[in-house]
Amino acid sequence: MSELNKQFHEPLLNVLRCVADDKLFLGHRNSDWTGIAPILEADIAFSSLAQDDIAHASAFYELMNTISGEDPDQIAFGRTADAYRCADIVTKSDDFNWANAIARQFYCNLYDYHRLLRLSNCTWAPLATLAKRICAEQTVHVDHVGSWIDHLGNGNDDSKQRLQTALDDYAPYASMLSEKPDGIDTLFEGGILIDEGCLFTQWKEHVDTVLGTAGMKAHIDIPSARGGRTGNHDDDFALSLTELQEVFSTDPLAAW
Amino acid sequence: MSASANVEVNINDCAKADPEKLAAFEKHVAEGGLIEPNDWMPEAYRSLMLRMAEHHANSEIVGALPEGEWITKAPSLLRKLALTAKVQDEVGHGQMLYEVAQDLGKTRNAMLRDLITGVTKYHNCFNYPCPTWADICMIAWLIDGAAILNQGTLAHGSFGPYIRTMRRINMEEAFHFKHGEDMVLTLMSGTDKQKQMAQEAFDRWWDPSLAFFGPNDRPDERERPAMKWRMKTATNDELRQKFVNRFAPAAMATGLVINVCKKDADGLVVSKKPDPLLKHNEETGNWDFTQPDWDEFIKVIRGNGPCNKDRLALRRFSYEQGEWVRRAILDGATDAPCNN
Numbered sequence: 326m327s328e329l330n331k332q333f334h335e336p337l338l339n340v341l342r343c344v345a346d347d348k349l350f351l352g353h354r355n356s357d358w359t360g361i362a363p364i365l366e367a368d369i370a371f372s373s374l375a376q377d378d379i380a381h382a383s384a385f386y387e388l389m390n391t392i393s394g395e396d397p398d399q400i401a402f403g404r405t406a407d408a409y410r411c412a413d414i415v416t417k418s419d420d421f422n423w424a425n426a427i428a429r430q431f432y433c434n435l436y437d438y439h440r441l442l443r444l445s446n447c448t449w450a451p452l453a454t455l456a457k458r459i460c461a462e463q464t465v466h467v468d469h470v471g472s473w474i475d476h477l478g479n480g481n482d483d484s485k486q487r488l489q490t491a492l493d494d495y496a497p498y499a500s501m502l503s504e505k506p507d508g509i510d511t512l513f514e515g516g517i518l519i520d521e522g523c524l525f526t527q528w529k530e531h532v533d534t535v536l537g538t539a540g541m542k543a544h545i546d547i548p549s550a551r552g553g554r555t556g557n558h559d560d561d562f563a564l565s566l567t568e569l570q571e572v573f574s575t576d577p578l579a580a581w
Numbered sequence: 582m583s584a585s586a587n588v589e590v591n592i593n594d595c596a597k598a599d600p601e602k603l604a605a606f607e608k609h610v611a612e613g614g615l616i617e618p619n620d621w622m623p624e625a626y627r628s629l630m631l632r633m634a635e636h637h638a639n640s641e642i643v644g645a646l647p648e649g650e651w652i653t654k655a656p657s658l659l660r661k662l663a664l665t666a667k668v669q670d671e672v673g674h675g676q677m678l679y680e681v682a683q684d685l686g687k688t689r690n691a692m693l694r695d696l697i698t699g700v701t702k703y704h705n706c707f708n709y710p711c712p713t714w715a716d717i718c719m720i721a722w723l724i725d726g727a728a729i730l731n732q733g734t735l736a737h738g739s740f741g742p743y744i745r746t747m748r749r750i751n752m753e754e755a756f757h758f759k760h761g762e763d764m765v766l767t768l769m770s771g772t773d774k775q776k777q778m779a780q781e782a783f784d785r786w787w788d789p790s791l792a793f794f795g796p797n798d799r800p801d802e803r804e805r806p807a808m809k810w811r812m813k814t815a816t817n818d819e820l821r822q823k824f825v826n827r828f829a830p831a832a833m834a835t836g837l838v839i840n841v842c843k844k845d846a847d848g849l850v851v852s853k854k855p856d857p858l859l860k861h862n863e864e865t866g867n868w869d870f871t872q873p874d875w876d877e878f879i880k881v882i883r884g885n886g887p888c889n890k891d892r893l894a895l896r897r898f899s900y901e902q903g904e905w906v907r908r909a910i911l912d913g914a915t916d917a918p919c920n921n
Contacts, residue, residue: 353661354653356649356653356661357652359652359672360648360649361649361898365679369673372666376662376665379661379662380662421898422902423906476910480910481908565653568653568654572656575774576774579771579772581657581714
C-alpha cells in the first residue's frame, strides 16, 4: 500500500466502513426486487444497480484489507451488528412498494455521489483512485433514479402521491446519512481528507433541484441523533443482517 | 434457463391452409430455411411457436423466483454478485422471449396475465423446493446444464427470431453452468457438512433434472408438428440420455452418489437408495439409469407440486404491486406491446 501513517488507519477504516456498509446493504436490499420489479426492463436495470453497489462495497472492503489485513468477506459478513456503520435508511424496509424503493434509492444515490466526489480528492492515492472510478459509475445511478423521480413525479396523480408519501416517510432516515463518522476530523486535520464544507448542504441542494423538476419536496434536517454511524441500529437492520449472515454463519471459516 | 417444446397443437388446422403455400413452407423448412415473423406460415405453426416462446419466457421469469430468494443469503461477496447477475440474466431472457412471442401476435401484458391466472404454464422444474444454499448450486449446475443441452438443439430450429434469441441466451447459460459447477465443486471440496448439504440437494434435483426434458417420446415423435417443422431438433429421450451421459460421470467424479429417492408432498426426500440401474453400457455407449418418477411429474404438472401455489402467488403479487407503476408510465396503456 501507499504510505499511510498508522495514526490514520483506524479513522480511515471507520470512514471506509461507513461507505462500504451503506453500499453493501443498499445493494442487498435492492436485490430483493430482482425477479419481481414492476416492469421487466426496470427489473433488469435495478439488478444492475444492486450489483454495482455490492461490487463497490466489495472494492472498499478490499481497500480496507490493504490497511488492516482482514479478509473482505469476513469484514462484509462476519461482524456483530454494532460493528456495522451503515445509515439505517439503506436497510429500511420498502415493503415491496416501488415508490419506497425509489425514494430510498434517490436519497442514497445522491448522497453517495457527493461523498465519492469528496473522497476522490483524498490525498491517500489508493482511495482517491478508487473513489474516482466508482464516482463515474455512481453518476449512472444518479441519472437512473432521477429518471424515476421524473416518471413518477410527472406521472399521474396516483404516482405523484405515492412518491411524495415515500419521500416524506424516508426523509428522517435520509438525514441520518450525513451523520458524521467518528475519526473524520482526524483525517481532515491530518490532511488525508479535504474539508470541502458542509456535505449535507451540497447533497440537500441536489435533492431539492431534482425533486423540484418533478414537483416533489423533501423535508430533511441536519441529524441531531447518533445512529448507524456509531453502530446503533434499528430492527430492520437486524433483519437484514440476519439474512445476510444466514448461510455464512453456518460455518464462517468454510469456503463457499 | 429453460425451454420445453412439449406444447400441443392441432395439426388439422393445416387443413385450412393453402396447399401450395403449405408445401412451399414445408419444403423451405425441410431444406433448413428460416421463417421470419412476416413470412407466410400455417396458423398451426404460428400458434405452436407462440406457445413455445411464451412458455419459455414464462419459465425464465418464474425460474428467477427460487434463485432470487437466495440472493440476500448468498454467503460471500462473489457469490452474491454472481447470483444477482444470474437471476438478472434469467429476467433478461424472459424479456427477450416475450418480444419474440409478441411478434407472433400476443401482447406482453396478456401473457403476464395468462401466466398469473394459470391459463398458461411455465417449466415444471420450478415447482420444487430450494431449502438450502446447496439447492441453488444444484439448480445452476444441473438445471442450467440441462437447459444448455435442450436450447443448443432449439438454436437449430426454424423460427428466425427464436433461434437468434436462443443463441444469445445460450452464451449466458454457459456462464451460469460454470457458476453452478464452481459452486458444486466448492461444496464437494469443503467440510463434511457442506458435502452432506450438497448430496441432499443433489438428491432433490436429480429427478427434476431428468424430467426437465419432458415425457418419454411417443412412437410418432418425429412426425409431430414440433419436429416436422423443425422447432425441435432432438427428442426428449435423446436429450435426457445426453444429459445422463454427461452428468452421471461428472457427479460421481465429485463424490456425489446418484440415488433413486422417494419424496413427500413437500418435495423433500424421505428415503433413498443408489440407482440400481446406473452403469455405463458398453454396448450402447450410454449410461443406463432409472427413469424419473413420472407419476410425480404428472402430479406436479397438473398444479399439485410442492411449490406451484407459492411460485404463482409471488408472480401474481409482482404483477399486482407493479400495476400502478405501469399505469403511471404507460398512461394506462397496459396492453401496449413492448412497454409493460
